[in-house]
Amino acid sequence: MTALVSGGPSAGELPLGSFVTADGRALSGLRLRYRVLGNVEAAREHGWILVFHALTGSADVEGWWGPLIGPGRALDTSRHAIVAANLLGSCYGSTGPREWADEHDEPFPDLTPADLTLAHAPLLAHLGVERLALATGGSLGGMVALEWGRRASVPTDRLVVFAAPAATSPQAIAWNTVQRMAIEADPAWRRGRYFPGRGPAAGLAAARALAMITYRSGVEFDARFGRQSSRTAGRFDVDHYLRRQGDKLVARFDAASYVALMRAMDLHDVGELRAAALETAGRVRRVVGVGVDTDLLYLASEVRDWTAAYRAAGMDAQYREIHSPSGHDAFLIEWDQVEGILREC
Amino acid sequence: MTALVSGGPSAGELPLGSFVTADGRALSGLRLRYRVLGNVEAAREHGWILVFHALTGSADVEGWWGPLIGPGRALDTSRHAIVAANLLGSCYGSTGPREWADEHDEPFPDLTPADLTLAHAPLLAHLGVERLALATGGSLGGMVALEWGRRASVPTDRLVVFAAPAATSPQAIAWNTVQRMAIEADPAWRRGRYFPGRGPAAGLAAARALAMITYRSGVEFDARFGRQSSRTAGRFDVDHYLRRQGDKLVARFDAASYVALMRAMDLHDVGELRAAALETAGRVRRVVGVGVDTDLLYLASEVRDWTAAYRAAGMDAQYREIHSPSGHDAFLIEWDQVEGILREC
Numbered sequence: 001m002t003a004l005v006s007g008g009p010s011a012g013e014l015p016l017g018s019f020v021t022a023d024g025r026a027l028s029g030l031r032l033r034y035r036v037l038g039n040v041e042a043a044r045e046h047g048w049i050l051v052f053h054a055l056t057g058s059a060d061v062e063g064w065w066g067p068l069i070g071p072g073r074a075l076d077t078s079r080h081a082i083v084a085a086n087l088l089g090s091c092y093g094s095t096g097p098r099e100w101a102d103e104h105d106e107p108f109p110d111l112t113p114a115d116l117t118l119a120h121a122p123l124l125a126h127l128g129v130e131r132l133a134l135a136t137g138g139s140l141g142g143m144v145a146l147e148w149g150r151r152a153s154v155p156t157d158r159l160v161v162f163a164a165p166a167a168t169s170p171q172a173i174a175w176n177t178v179q180r181m182a183i184e185a186d187p188a189w190r191r192g193r194y195f196p197g198r199g200p201a202a203g204l205a206a207a208r209a210l211a212m213i214t215y216r217s218g219v220e221f222d223a224r225f226g227r228q229s230s231r232t233a234g235r236f237d238v239d240h241y242l243r244r245q246g247d248k249l250v251a252r253f254d255a256a257s258y259v260a261l262m263r264a265m266d267l268h269d270v271g272e273l274r275a276a277a278l279e280t281a282g283r284v285r286r287v288v289g290v291g292v293d294t295d296l297l298y299l300a301s302e303v304r305d306w307t308a309a310y311r312a313a314g315m316d317a318q319y320r321e322i323h324s325p326s327g328h329d330a331f332l333i334e335w336d337q338v339e340g341i342l343r344e345c
Numbered sequence: 346m347t348a349l350v351s352g353g354p355s356a357g358e359l360p361l362g363s364f365v366t367a368d369g370r371a372l373s374g375l376r377l378r379y380r381v382l383g384n385v386e387a388a389r390e391h392g393w394i395l396v397f398h399a400l401t402g403s404a405d406v407e408g409w410w411g412p413l414i415g416p417g418r419a420l421d422t423s424r425h426a427i428v429a430a431n432l433l434g435s436c437y438g439s440t441g442p443r444e445w446a447d448e449h450d451e452p453f454p455d456l457t458p459a460d461l462t463l464a465h466a467p468l469l470a471h472l473g474v475e476r477l478a479l480a481t482g483g484s485l486g487g488m489v490a491l492e493w494g495r496r497a498s499v500p501t502d503r504l505v506v507f508a509a510p511a512a513t514s515p516q517a518i519a520w521n522t523v524q525r526m527a528i529e530a531d532p533a534w535r536r537g538r539y540f541p542g543r544g545p546a547a548g549l550a551a552a553r554a555l556a557m558i559t560y561r562s563g564v565e566f567d568a569r570f571g572r573q574s575s576r577t578a579g580r581f582d583v584d585h586y587l588r589r590q591g592d593k594l595v596a597r598f599d600a601a602s603y604v605a606l607m608r609a610m611d612l613h614d615v616g617e618l619r620a621a622a623l624e625t626a627g628r629v630r631r632v633v634g635v636g637v638d639t640d641l642l643y644l645a646s647e648v649r650d651w652t653a654a655y656r657a658a659g660m661d662a663q664y665r666e667i668h669s670p671s672g673h674d675a676f677l678i679e680w681d682q683v684e685g686i687l688r689e690c
Contacts, residue, residue, distance in 0.1 A: 169563060170581065171562075227614060
């Protein structure tokens with residue numbers, strides 16, 4: 001459906017050489033797995049699109065934003081080329097804790113959304129990208145997008161940030177803390193030094209189950225599950241659902257990557273908002289912050305607040321809100337609204 | 346301060362004999378640990394007060410509602426006698442899973458708030474209580490209080506229910522599910538068949554940490570912790586706080602009791618509200634439901650809704666709201682407001 005038009009690779013792996021983090025630590029041996037979709041020829045005229053994935057996402061943007069991608073769609077593959085990298089720390093081809101442990105004795109380093117952003121500069125240079133029509137992402141991807149605003153290596157027309165605050169709140173850190181505690185309660189965690197394929201399945205499942213509550217909403221659970229026990233005798237459907245969500249993530253994600261990217265989310269903080277806005281204004285023409293009215297994890301008010309602060313600093317910064325019963329995950333569900341925002345803004 | 350006036354025992358243990366649950370299961374060998382405070386003589390005229398504790402509370406009401414108790418206080422020990430039992434399933438002297446396992450091969454039975462209520466009838470008979478001036482409790486204790494309304498063994502003047510819904514929502518069940526999953530991720534859980542003192546400490550700590558987030562509020566965490574890491578390098582203060590709360594509970598509570606009482610909370614459902622109101626109207630003169638405006642766990646709107654339904658059914662049912670940054674736990678914190686509600690209503 002969205003096959004790559006001639007002129008560029010559809011996927012690749014880029015060694016980052018000597019990578020320096022935002023706070024000046026030199027890290028060697030990192031690699032970035034990426035994918036390119038769309039029309040690379042047309043992108044020379046209309047600009048590229050850079051997409052950042054969320055906590056358990058990947059460079060396969062079609063896998064989680066598929067309905068937005070295609071000729072004439074919001075992420076228009078006839079006019080643009082779309083590039084997405086698997087974020088550093090993740091387990092879908094870029095360097096994460098598992099690959100790191102193969103070559104280093106010291107633990108996987110703390111990475112921030114700023115670091116995850118910085119890793120994209122060599123990728124865009126490698127692809128010959130000189131201008132972005134759009135940089136966007138949601139949740140962790142939204143945090144990385146906000147940092148892209150401050151650190152963009154090429155001029156960027158529009159930055160659209162879904163469901164991400166300017167700094168992670170203590171309550172959001174708290175949800176992550178409990179997820180860490182659940183993973184650590186599983187002895188298979190072994191402080192991250194487990195053998196491949198033998199990670200803390202029960203702990204990671206519990207962590208994912210908690211995350212799912214914060215990604216959805218009570219209104220949705222009322223409508224979807226109520227107090228029914230229709231699947232397993234003596235077990236509420238919502239209990240069954242959460243356990244299944246846990247099992248599904250265990251089958252596809254690595255616990256150490258999960259912990260590393262939660263840490264990145266905890267560390268997210270663009271700092272003083274006026275300064276961040278001024279940095280962004282030098283690189284990005286327009287910023288749009290998108291909140292979800294039912295988001296439990298990163299409140300709509302948090303998105304509204306940084307958007308207002310960017311505007312007060314003189315930037316072209318708009319706030320949009322998705323109305324949904326689905327909570328935080330609405331940016332992966334409410335296709336019409338997401339499409340409308342990406343088109344109009 | 347609130348020493349017992351002559352005329353009654355200050356504490357005791359009552360074998361329940363052949364106890365029958367609300368759904369007709371006969372259970373033998375159960376015991377109830379209870380405490381009595383205040384003036385038993387005066388209570389013959391002014392009535393007794395029955396208090397139900399929350400998930401990790403105990404019959405020691407002074408330990409968690411101390412500021413409300415004393416001569417001239419809302420729970421007036423000069424005019425009333427106060428009785429509280431450790432709820433069945435708990436680990437503070439009444440029969441819980443540990444004691445059950447000593448005498449039974451089958452697992453500890455599912456108990457509902459209705460069952461926890463029913464166990465109080467023989468206790469009041471044993472103490473010679475013929476009338477209650479007040480029955481009250483919060484959270485799980487509020488659920489038990491609501492069931493007391495439907496099943497009171499003696500006439501009750503006022504029923505004051507803090508921070509409890511008419512039926513536990515799927516989202517609240519979801520929080521409990523994750524807590525169960527965290528406990529199960531700890532191999533020391535052994536499906537509840539661990540040796541005394543050797544329970545799933547890490548799993549229970551993670552469960553408690555999650556519960557604490559739902560007992561408090563984002564507003565409180567913002568003010569109290571922000572994004573500070575002032576205690577341990579590289580660890581956010583809110584992370585430190587949650588781990589400490591987990592450790593504190595592990596030191597004082599049994600994991601199997603915790604699981605049993607979470608199950609009781611999940612099973613809480615007074616059923617059709619008009620029918621529940623009519624049952625209650627035959628036993629209780631006035632019902633007051635108290636919500637907390639920032640409660641994440643049992644929403645103020647849930648309390649308001651059942652109170653309105655009871656009123657619509659013809660009961661004297663009032664709704665009051667505690668305004669607090671502290672979330673669900675406000676009924677254990679906002680002494681002036683709780684005292685005011687207990688006095689005025």
